[in-house]
Amino acid sequence: MLSYQHVYHAGNFADVHKHLTLMLLLEHMHSKPGSFSFYDSHAGRGYYDLASPEAQKTREHETGITAVDEPEKPKTAAARYVKLVEDFRDKHGETAYPGSPAIAQQFMRHGDRMFLTELHPGEFQHLLDNLSHYKTIEMRKSDGLEFVARLTKPHHLRGIVLIDPSYELKTEYRDVARTMMRALNNWSSAIYAVWYPILTDDRHKQMVRSLLTLGGSTAFETRLMAPEDIVGHGMKGSGLIVFNAPEGFAETLRSAMIEMKDLMFSPGAGDHTIVEGQPL
Numbered sequence: 001m002l003s004y005q006h007v008y009h010a011g012n013f014a015d016v017h018k019h020l021t022l023m024l025l026l027e028h029m030h031s032k033p034g035s036f037s038f039y040d041s042h043a044g045r046g047y048y049d050l051a052s053p054e055a056q057k058t059r060e061h062e063t064g065i066t067a068v069d070e071p072e073k074p075k076t077a078a079a080r081y082v083k084l085v086e087d088f089r090d091k092h093g094e095t096a097y098p099g100s101p102a103i104a105q106q107f108m109r110h111g112d113r114m115f116l117t118e119l120h121p122g123e124f125q126h127l128l129d130n131l132s133h134y135k136t137i138e139m140r141k142s143d144g145l146e147f148v149a150r151l152t153k154p155h156h157l158r159g160i161v162l163i164d165p166s167y168e169l170k171t172e173y174r175d176v177a178r179t180m181m182r183a184l185n186n187w188s189s190a191i192y193a194v195w196y197p198i199l200t201d202d203r204h205k206q207m208v209r210s211l212l213t214l215g216g217s218t219a220f221e222t223r224l225m226a227p228e229d230i231v232g233h234g235m236k237g238s239g240l241i242v243f244n245a246p247e248g249f250a251e252t253l254r255s256a257m258i259e260m261k262d263l264m265f266s267p268g269a270g271d272h273t274i275v276e277g278q279p280l
């Protein structure tokens with residue numbers, strides 16, 4: 001029985017971290033002529049209304065996207081993420097917040113494809129309502145990890161796979177590691193980004209070790225720690241393991257995340273770290 005609904009958490013600091021990382025990966029795909037595919041294993045409802053009763057109940061976005069000041073003198077890609085959210089709001093209303101499928105949609109060109117899986121029946125219905133008019137998107141109400149484990153290289157060879165579970169079950173950490181093992185066997189050249197929460201009990205650590213070992217020098221961890229005063233709901237930070245990122249990507253992300261955390265938290269608060277995988 002699935003109970004997690006992302007609308008309670010949409011736009012929090014972890015979403016900003018994940019979505020800025022995703023935007024940078026999509027920009028890379030978009031900058032090259034060949035078509036690409038984007039896969040989102042746990043799609044959610046596509047986009048969210050931060051004025052909804054659910055989002056207002058937790059108000060997590062208030063220490064995330066809502067706290068982000070516009071950079072006065074943009075230094076990094078963080079400004080492009082702020083602009084992406086603003087442009088989305090121009091079209092969908094001033095309290096709208098784009099989730100990963102809506103962000104990816106901004107980068108789709110003729111020939112690019114998007115595949116979304118979402119298991120929660122209510123969330124899947126919202127996803128259909130929000131995005132089914134885009135003909136480049138294929139949506140399935142099915143298990144995201146199963147879908148990713150069975151992916152094979154598509155006819156256009158470039159792809160991004162976002163794995164963004166809700167981690168409602170402790171077994172998901174183990175399942176994600178197993179899924180990545182199968183996925184890298186089937187399609188070794190795709191870019192994979194695996195998100196996880198950093199909770200106070202550090203239950204992510206075993207999975208992170210396994211993923212960095214699996215990826216070796218093709219993988220790195222990006223880790224955002226929140227300042228202590230905004231650690232809520234047991235989540236003290238947000239992490240992603242990225243596999244097969246383009247050259248120089250970790251450095252670009254590092255400077256963007258340092259600027260973004262200063263815009264979102266107060267200057268100098270919180271922490272962002274990159275941990276490189278080791279050669280196998």
Ligand SMILES: C[S@@+](CC[C@H](N)C(=O)[O-])C[C@H]1O[C@@H](n2cnc3c(N)ncnc32)[C@H](O)[C@@H]1O
Pocket residue numbers: 002004005006018040041042043044045046098099100101117118119120123142143144145164165166
């Ligand atoms: C963290 S949210 C996704 C947020 C979305 N990727 C974004 O960034 O906008 C996780 C989603 O996974 C869905 N979910 C949970 N278990 C799933 C499964 N086994 N397969 C696919 N979706 C699942 C939940 O219903 C929830 O909507």
